[in-house]
Structure formats: structure tokens, C-alpha cells
Amino acid sequence: MDGQTLSLVLFSGTDDKLNxxxxxxxxxxxxxxxxxxxxxxxxxxxxxxxxxxxxxxxxPEAGSEGAALxxxxxxxxxxxxxxxxxxxxxxxxHACSLSMxxxxxxxxxxxxLVDDQEGVASFFMDVDGPVTFI
Amino acid sequence: MDMTTANVTRSIDxxxxxxxxxxxxxxxxxxxxxxxxxxxxxxxDAGSRTxxxxxxxxxxxxxxxxxxxxxxxxxxxxxxx
Numbered sequence: 001m002d003g004q005t006l007s008l009v010l011f012s013g014t015d016d017k018l019n020x021x022x023x024x025x026x027x028x029x030x031x032x033x034x035x036x037x038x039x040x041x042x043x044x045x046x047x048x049x050x051x052x053x054x055x056x057x058x059x060p061e062a063g064s065e066g067a068a069l070x071x072x073x074x075x076x077x078x079x080x081x082x083x084x085x086x087x088x089x090x091x092x093x094h095a096c097s098l099s100m101x102x103x104x105x106x107x108x109x110x111x112x113l114v115d116d117q118e119g120v121a122s123f124f125m126d127v128d129g130p131v132t133f134i
Numbered sequence: 135m136d137m138t139t140a141n142v143t144r145s146i147d148x149x150x151x152x153x154x155x156x157x158x159x160x161x162x163x164x165x166x167x168x169x170x171x172x173x174x175x176x177x178x179d180a181g182s183r184t185x186x187x188x189x190x191x192x193x194x195x196x197x198x199x200x201x202x203x204x205x206x207x208x209x210x211x212x213x214x215x
Contacts, residue, residue: 023153023154026154026157026158027154027185030154030157030158030161030185030189031188031189031192032192032193073152074152075151075152075155076151076152076155081154081158084158084162087162088158088161088162088165
């Protein structure tokens with residue numbers, strides 16, 4: 001591994017934002033960077049194993065035109081992009097323990113893409129530069 | 135048929151796959167291959183034009199050639215290590 005770790009906090013649970021995060025993760029992993037992802041709120045909810053493949057909508061700024069554009073563009077699901085990123089590089093995906101509690105979730109409720117659950121201080125143990133919030 | 139075409143070990147048709155799909159497919163093929171293997175990737179994704187050469191340089195493989203075709207590019211890569 002070389003270069004700075006890519007530290008991502010995912011908050012939004014819409015498919016467009018999760019797809020953007022997955023693409024960033026795959027690119028960083030391909031270029032040999034370690035990736036450290038922290039799932040909070042609606043992003044964490046989107047990683048529930050019973051919902052991960054379902055339609056999570058798009059960000060409000062997409063509007064109806066943007067939503068139609070994204071639907072036409074298609075491409076592979078963001079969960080598959082995260083899986084590929086994990087297979088080629090060092091990518092850790094953590095669930096925020098506070099959000100887990102709020103949503104009433106346990107690790108068995110989450111997709112296997114999620115490695116573990118941890119508190120925010122533990123997340124910062126692996127942060128060595130800026131944190132990107134999506 | 136030129137020399138590079140004749141020597142291609144594995145060909146990946148990633149046309150229609152959005153960024154970073156073609157690069158991910160190439161990385162997978164490189165990992166599975168042997169040193170000296172020549173892998174060809176066809177990609178219509180504009181990001182591949184910069185991403186595939188950047189990754190090859192970073193990972194230490196050889197970009198044998200890039201051929202622009204109608205709406206896609208053909209990247210020929212030799213696994214160097």
C-alpha cells in the first residue's frame with residue numbers, strides 16, 4: 001500500500017451517491033491506496049442485506065430528468081463495484097455503532113460487504129488525512 | 135494479423151461497461167494471468183483512456199499499444215511481474 005488512505009464517511013443512502021462512493025473506492029483501491037469507509041444513517045440502512053439490491057432512489061438535486069438519465073445509463077450495481085474494490089485492494093467497510101443502534105440493526109442484518117461495526121474514535125484510528133463525507 | 139494480435143493470451147470485451155468496469159476487468163485478468171501474458175481490453179468508456187494507462191504505469195506492466203477504433207479503444211497490455 002502506498003499514498004494516503006482514502007477515508008470516506010457515507011451518510012446518504014441514495015443509489016447515485018452510493019455509486020459515486022463505490023467508483024471512488026474502486027479507483028483508489030486500483031491505484032494502491034488503502035480505503036477506510038464508515039457507514040452512517042441512510043448509507044448504513046442501504047447496506048442491509050434484505051434491501052441492498054432494492055431501489056434506493058436518487059439525491060433530490062437529480063430531479064425527475066436526472067433520475068430518468070441515471071435509469072437509462074444503468075451500469076453495474078454499486079454493491080458489485082464495492083465487491084470488486086475489495087477483491088483488488090485493501091478496503092475496510094465499517095458500520096457506525098451509533099447508527100446501528102438507532103436503526104436497531106445487528107451485524108447479521110448487514111450485507112457481508114460490511115466488515116464490522118465500530119465507534120467513531122476507532123474509525124479515526126485509521127484516518128491519516130482528510131475525510132470525505134458523501 | 136499483426137504480431138500483437140497473434141500473441142494475445144486473453145481478450146476482454148468490456149464495451150458498454152461504465153467506468154471503472156473495464157479497468158476492474160483488466161486488473162482481474164492480470165491477477166489471474168502469468169508473467170508475459172498479453173491481455174487485450176476493448177472499452178468504450180472514456181475514463182479508460184486515462185485510467186488504464188495510469189494503472190499500468192502504477193502497477194508496473196507494459197502498455198503494448200492503444201488502438202482507437204469506432205467508438206471504442208483497444209488496449210494491449212503485457213503482464214510484466
